[in-house]
Amino acid sequence: MKLDYSAIESKWKKIWAETELYKVVEDSTLPKYYVLDMFPYPSGAGLHVGHPLGYVASDIYARHKRMTGFNVLHPMGYDAFGLPAEQYALDTGVHPAKSTSDNIKRYRAQLDNIGFSFDWSRQVRTDDPAYYRWTQWIFLNLFQHYYDNTADKAQPISTLIEHFRKSGSTGINAASSSHPAFTASDWQKMTPAEKESMLMNYRLAYRKTGFVNWCEALGTVLANDEVKDGVSERGGHPVVQKEMMQWALRVTAYAERLLNGMDNIQWSESLKAIQRNWIGRSEGAFIDFKVDSDKVIKVFTTRPDTIFGSTFLVLAKDHELVKSISSSAQKDFIEAYSERSKSRVADNKSGGEKNLDGAWTGAYALHPITNTKIPIWIADYVLSDYGTGAIMAVPSGDERDLAFATHHQLEVVEVIDRSGLEGAGIEDKEGTLINSSFLDGMTVEKAIQHMLTYLDKNNLGTKQIAYKLRDANFSRQRYWGEPFPIFYDADGLVHEMDISSLPHELPDLDDFKPSPDGRSPLARLDAWARPSANKFLETDTMPGYAGSSWYFLRYMDPNNTGEFVSKKAINYWQDVDLYVGGVEHAVGHLMYSRFWHKFLYDLDYVPTQEPFKKLVNQGMIQGVVESLILLKKRHEGKVHFISADLIKSKGLSQDAYSAIPVHIDFVSAYGQPNSHLTTEGIKSFIEWRNEYADAVFESADGTLHTLGDQEGALIETLSEVGKMSKRYHNVVNPDDVIEKYGADCFRMYEMFLGPIEQSKPWDMMGIEGINKFLRKFWSLYYNDQEEWIVDDVEPNKDSYKVLHATIKKTNEDIERFSFNTAISQFMICVNELRKSGEQANKILAPLVQLMAPFAPFIAEEIWQKLGHDESIHKSTFPTHDEKWLVNTSTVYPVCINGKKRSEITLSVDTPKEQIETSAKALPEIQKWLEGQTIKKTIVIPGKMVNIVI
RNA sequence: GCCAGAGUGGCGGAAUUGGUAGACGCGCUGGAUUCAAAAUCCAGUAUUCGCAAGGAUGUGCGGGUUCAAUUCCCGCCUCUGGUACCA
Numbered sequence A: 001m002k003l004d005y006s007a008i009e010s011k012w013k014k015i016w017a018e019t020e021l022y023k024v025v026e027d028s029t030l031p032k033y034y035v036l037d038m039f040p041y042p043s044g045a046g047l048h049v050g051h052p053l054g055y056v057a058s059d060i061y062a063r064h065k066r067m068t069g070f071n072v073l074h075p076m077g078y079d080a081f082g083l084p085a086e087q088y089a090l091d092t093g094v095h096p097a098k099s100t101s102d103n104i105k106r107y108r109a110q111l112d113n114i115g116f117s118f119d120w121s122r123q124v125r126t127d128d129p130a131y132y133r134w135t136q137w138i139f140l141n142l143f144q145h146y147y148d149n150t151a152d153k154a155q156p157i158s159t160l161i162e163h164f165r166k167s168g169s170t171g172i173n174a175a176s177s178s179h180p181a182f183t184a185s186d187w188q189k190m191t192p193a194e195k196e197s198m199l200m201n202y203r204l205a206y207r208k209t210g211f212v213n214w215c216e217a218l219g220t221v222l223a224n225d226e227v228k229d230g231v232s233e234r235g236g237h238p239v240v241q242k243e244m245m246q247w248a249l250r251v252t253a254y255a256e257r258l259l260n261g262m263d264n265i266q267w268s269e270s271l272k273a274i275q276r277n278w279i280g281r282s283e284g285a286f287i288d289f290k291v292d293s294d295k296v297i298k299v300f301t302t303r304p305d306t307i308f309g310s311t312f313l314v315l316a317k318d319h320e321l322v323k324s325i326s327s328s329a330q331k332d333f334i335e336a337y338s339e340r341s342k343s344r345v346a347d348n349k350s351g352g353e354k355n356l357d358g359a360w361t362g363a364y365a366l367h368p369i370t371n372t373k374i375p376i377w378i379a380d381y382v383l384s385d386y387g388t389g390a391i392m393a394v395p396s397g398d399e400r401d402l403a404f405a406t407h408h409q410l411e412v413v414e415v416i417d418r419s420g421l422e423g424a425g426i427e428d429k430e431g432t433l434i435n436s437s438f439l440d441g442m443t444v445e446k447a448i449q450h451m452l453t454y455l456d457k458n459n460l461g462t463k464q465i466a467y468k469l470r471d472a473n474f475s476r477q478r479y480w481g482e483p484f485p486i487f488y489d490a491d492g493l494v495h496e497m498d499i500s501s502l503p504h505e506l507p508d509l510d511d512f513k514p515s516p517d518g519r520s521p522l523a524r525l526d527a528w529a530r531p532s533a534n535k536f537l538e539t540d541t542m543p544g545y546a547g548s549s550w551y552f553l554r555y556m557d558p559n560n561t562g563e564f565v566s567k568k569a570i571n572y573w574q575d576v577d578l579y580v581g582g583v584e585h586a587v588g589h590l591m592y593s594r595f596w597h598k599f600l601y602d603l604d605y606v607p608t609q610e611p612f613k614k615l616v617n618q619g620m621i622q623g624v625v626e627s628l629i630l631l632k633k634r635h636e637g638k639v640h641f642i643s644a645d646l647i648k649s650k651g652l653s654q655d656a657y658s659a660i661p662v663h664i665d666f667v668s669a670y671g672q673p674n675s676h677l678t679t680e681g682i683k684s685f686i687e688w689r690n691e692y693a694d695a696v697f698e699s700a701d702g703t704l705h706t707l708g709d710q711e712g713a714l715i716e717t718l719s720e721v722g723k724m725s726k727r728y729h730n731v732v733n734p735d736d737v738i739e740k741y742g743a744d745c746f747r748m749y750e751m752f753l754g755p756i757e758q759s760k761p762w763d764m765m766g767i768e769g770i771n772k773f774l775r776k777f778w779s780l781y782y783n784d785q786e787e788w789i790v791d792d793v794e795p796n797k798d799s800y801k802v803l804h805a806t807i808k809k810t811n812e813d814i815e816r817f818s819f820n821t822a823i824s825q826f827m828i829c830v831n832e833l834r835k836s837g838e839q840a841n842k843i844l845a846p847l848v849q850l851m852a853p854f855a856p857f858i859a860e861e862i863w864q865k866l867g868h869d870e871s872i873h874k875s876t877f878p879t880h881d882e883k884w885l886v887n888t889s890t891v892y893p894v895c896i897n898g899k900k901r902s903e904i905t906l907s908v909d910t911p912k913e914q915i916e917t918s919a920k921a922l923p924e925i926q927k928w929l930e931g932q933t934i935k936k937t938i939v940i941p942g943k944m945v946n947i948v949i
Numbered sequence B: 001g002c003c004a005g006a007g008u009g010g011c012g013g014a015a016u017u018g019g020u021a022g023a024c025g026c027g028c029u030g031g032a033u034u035c036a037a038a039a040u041c042c043a044g045u046a047u048u049c050g051c052a053a054g055g056a057u058g059u060g061c062g063g064g065u066u067c068a069a070u071u072c073c074c075g076c077c078u079c080u081g082g083u084a085c086c087a
Helices: A005-018 A052-067 A085-090 A096-114 A129-145 A157-167 A184-189 A192-200 A251-264 A269-279 A302-310 A330-344 A399-408 A444-457 A545-546 A567-573 A587-602 A642-650 A679-688 A734-741 A743-752 A767-779 A797-815 A820-834 A841-851 A856-865 A912-921 A923-929
Strands: A032-037 A070-075 A146-147 A153-156 A203-217 A220-222 A240-249 A279-292 A296-301 A312-316 A356-364 A374-380 A391-392 A461-467 A486-488 A493-498 A576-582 A610-620 A626-635 A638-645 A655-664 A696-698 A888-898 A899-905 A934-938 A945-948
Touching: A005 A269, A005 A642, A005 A734, A005 A856, A032 A493, A032 A567, A052 A070, A052 A096, A052 A576, A052 A610, A052 A743, A052 A797, A085 A096, A096 A734, A096 A743, A129 A146, A129 A312, A129 A545, A129 A587, A146 A157, A146 A567, A153 A157, A153 A391, A157 A184, A157 A192, A157 A587, A192 A203, A220 A240, A220 A279, A251 A461, A251 A587, A269 A587, A279 A302, A279 A444, A296 A312, A296 A391, A302 A444, A302 A767, A312 A356, A330 A356, A356 A399, A374 A399, A391 A399, A444 A461, A486 A638, A545 A587, A587 A610, A655 A696, A734 A743, A734 A767, A743 A767, A743 A856, A767 A820, A767 A856, A797 A820, A820 A841, A841 A856, A888 A912, A888 A923, A899 A923, A912 A923, A912 A934, A912 A945
Parallel strands: A032 A070, A032 A576, A312 A374, A576 A610, A638 A696, A888 A945
Antiparallel strands: A146 A153, A203 A220, A203 A240, A279 A296, A279 A356, A279 A461, A312 A391, A356 A374, A486 A493, A626 A638, A626 A655, A888 A899, A934 A945
């Protein structure tokens, strides 16, 4: 029989589906293992070869776990709500519900083609009302809870209300937006609106007015992690700060636990570092500065030791005291500054230059220790939502303060002597205190501790921890998301929908375009948004990360209509043992999921504190992207493009060209590099940038391809070099590769490219090697005449040796996620067996099993031919037998001072001493040792004998 | 700037706890087969001196520990990713 992948693949795809081979149920007699992939959002582009990289790895791992006795949960689903799906719908004009479903069908077909072992009976999709009903339910839970810092967990808001009723704000230690003090009777006197706004200070899901990231082009606000370098992560549209009333999640309440929780999970150090960085914990102090009147400005500093160098205070522009303390004489200055500041917001992404703009309020504060008057300023460089939104500026100890002080000619007082410390920066925590009264002579470290105690003792301040982490914006002014289970009455008070009324379904809407005015498309659907005279539904929707923050729990019990997941299921599956996905979710999805999980833990809905025990980040598969350079001179009056490679090969000076590289892909269908300027490439380039439809392209052979006149037109540099994306015309569809080489070959090649964590460019050069290997592997079972040649003969000894070495290595390599080295070992093994003409069942049967996780189709086909009724994927993975690995004799290199001088053949179980003596007795060794003193002899069993002289 | 990770042939990459660096694959060179090509098979392939046997050098750079360092320590350089008025 000839190796016919496509026949084998379609045969087994059908059988696996019919027999529900990969369906899994809870089984208390087996240990569980949960292998999870980050589910895709079904975009219109379909999967490219980069997507399945992680899926293939986790599939191999899941299959191996199954074959080694674990009950493996390995599900898949779709992140169907959110911006990408909606953006695609907008681009094509097709309703997101339809385009999402169409895309899902396409994804499913592509995934099935690759032969994954997902249990599709557990599929979830976030846009399914039966699913998002529980997303809404979790949201309501967040709304109904606050974070009690003393108990260090979430508590029902009713407990808080009870406390307010009895004792007001006294004794409350909870995560909150602000901490107004009030008594029990104050509470009783509050209006419902006042009570509501007070509780909003504490709720884990709350509404607030504040500056948010507004993206005009997308028509919605975005969370901090959805904004990169001042533009939206999706689409790269500009983002500005806009003041809006929005829902937010109090993720900051969990900052400390999110930080500490990472100590006990197996994530890469770099990923943990990214999360730590994002949380951004710093220890310092709140210090009170009295203003002339009885007002107090609380500042945050990590350097209380430098307080004697503090020569002015700076407030953020929207600090609550700005208005009340500003003197009328300064009003004009402040207003002028405020105007400048507003217009600047939009372009502050340009970065680089520090912004030194600011204005004096006209007011002074009293230095808490020296009681001198120091001026209070307002400046852009102080952020309102970090620390207290106010700082004590110490120009001698902080570069920004120094720059600001120099610019505005403010006083600078040196407080740290660094004379002995060459090259130390002004912010380094080194040196000795000077000009600092009772701190003089102390080291920085000591002075910090001393001040903390001093502040506390004298009631001037408290030790405090600040985080960079901000509460997460949770409102989107978009159509394609979960509606909030929230409505407002005529007074604007917030009401929860009844849990029994969930799901609160997203209505059908034909015109789902976002509007630039910040109103959600749902607001246009009056009949839905205003069901009765006094009832106004929340028209914003939840962000993309809502549904993805808990989907991994739903897989455990996907069809439960009474609970988000049953106790029985969650107690069996517990948590995700292995999570595989892209590092791009490091601060978004992974942070929110951990936050939600910890919240659900507090409510006793899940038994574990962390959702993902082990996490592996697969690298990105990149497309090959070529740089083009725009020629300065026009060619017969036309803009002239030439490839960077061509410039090099012609020895042309780049100076002749304006150095504006533009990255354009000219990769042909299978990702062959070096294709330079192909007609196809030019066509797709022009399609993309039709303003260059008339340019001139010079190809590698010197031919000029004519096009038009656009002189002087600048081409911006594309930053995402290497990414495989439609935009670069370098997307390779796995289906095409599979059609040519088969799914097994595709899987193995993706794994063979290199370590899973590494990013690497896709090139098809090496795939022939895998293809060749699979044919060789097949030829162990079928000879050239296409006859089955496996027999029950007794294998030769060397076959056992190589087989068992391969078994051992495969088990180890899969466990440590090193699939490329396992495949190398297969190649060695197959070559050896072919050389010796091995035909024995005893060798060839276990070999197929080794290959089963990697090449499930071919393995299954051969397994059946070997006479097994049950699927190979239900069989038990081979384990190695040490006895076949032990060599009967070993060649020891005999070295003198580490240099190999001879060899000696001995049995492995020869005693060390005897090896030593035999080695020294060798004539060529004796020659070397003549007249030398032997310092010692080192024998490494099985490896070498080293004589040190 | 700060944090994290990584630098090994022409290329992708091996070397799991320090033990013969370059496994495996690609590419390249030569040969066999063929009328020829494709496919397949065999041999070679770090650099350098040498006809060869063999020698010397070699894992970003400079030091160190060790009989022995890609691996451990110290100091640099470069690249990648994250982050950036975070007080």
